[in-house]
Amino acid sequence: MKTMVFLGLSLSMQASFAQSTNKLPAPTVDGIEFPAGYQDWKLISVTNRDDNKTLRAVLGNDAAIKAIEEGKTNPWPDGAALGKIVWKKEKDPHWPTADVPGKFVHAEFMFKDSKKWADTHGWGWARWVGMEQKPFADAKGSAHASCIACHTPVKNQDWVFHKPALLPSRLP
Template sequence: MTLRDSFLASLAMIVLPAVAHADTPEPSNSIAYPVGWQEWATIAVSHRTDNNTVRAILGNPIAVAAAREGKTNPWPDGAILGKVVWKSTTLEHWPAATAPGEFVHAEFMFRDSKKYAETYGWGWGRWLGQSQTPFNEGPQACIACHTPVKDRNWVFTEPAFFPEIK
């Protein structure tokens, strides 16, 4: 390898990670955007009739394992729960079905009982719209909504049953 090749390889190692993350949204409530959440597994789905939205509740591998094993009160440290929200719509060829329409936001709960001790063991982040603009109203906005489920480790979601085939 020539000195020039070595220099270009070194430059690529510095520049490519910055380019790869150039489109990563800014942090929400000082929490980094969880890159790769679109590949996480589903824990549950929900439909809110009060605001006409449908939601997919996703989890990182730690959260999915806890959900499948019923170890969710409390959720383990390292678990991340994601809620992806769309306005409800009906399908043209199946009007009885409720389906995702316009994307509303993606929000996440990051479980770390020590780091987030002041916010009940959870870090709270939300990114709005297709541009994933950070919602920086502070964790208290999230906590206020989740107070009715404080005895469920601040989580509304009931993990859905997934049959285990062996």
């Protein structure tokens, strides 16, 4: 719970920072625009990666949330966008058994458009690195190849690792 509160605070602080500078990061070399307002997307899941010691919040835009509600995530519909906000993992100084977000690493996104990105499995892949949000490009000058290589184990899940975290139903 403490981690979720901290994630919420971190996202709010990022939103405030982005709004105060009022300047979006540059597009990727593939021409993918940074998603303005992603901080208002809904939380889908959270992850903890032991291999690189990071914590991640997985977010979805309105189209992704609608797809989840309708059970239409394999394949995801065109217009769905998923974001992953990544921090280095740190120990909470007041609760040593808890991991909390530390240094911001990057924000990465998947944008579904089966026609526009037909050659990359229907997804536009993008990553912006560091607090300065520099567009990422791999050795080939794109984010697509490295993202696809990593996501290949879940190609049967429409290239998406994370399934939405379940919550209790809303009471009437």
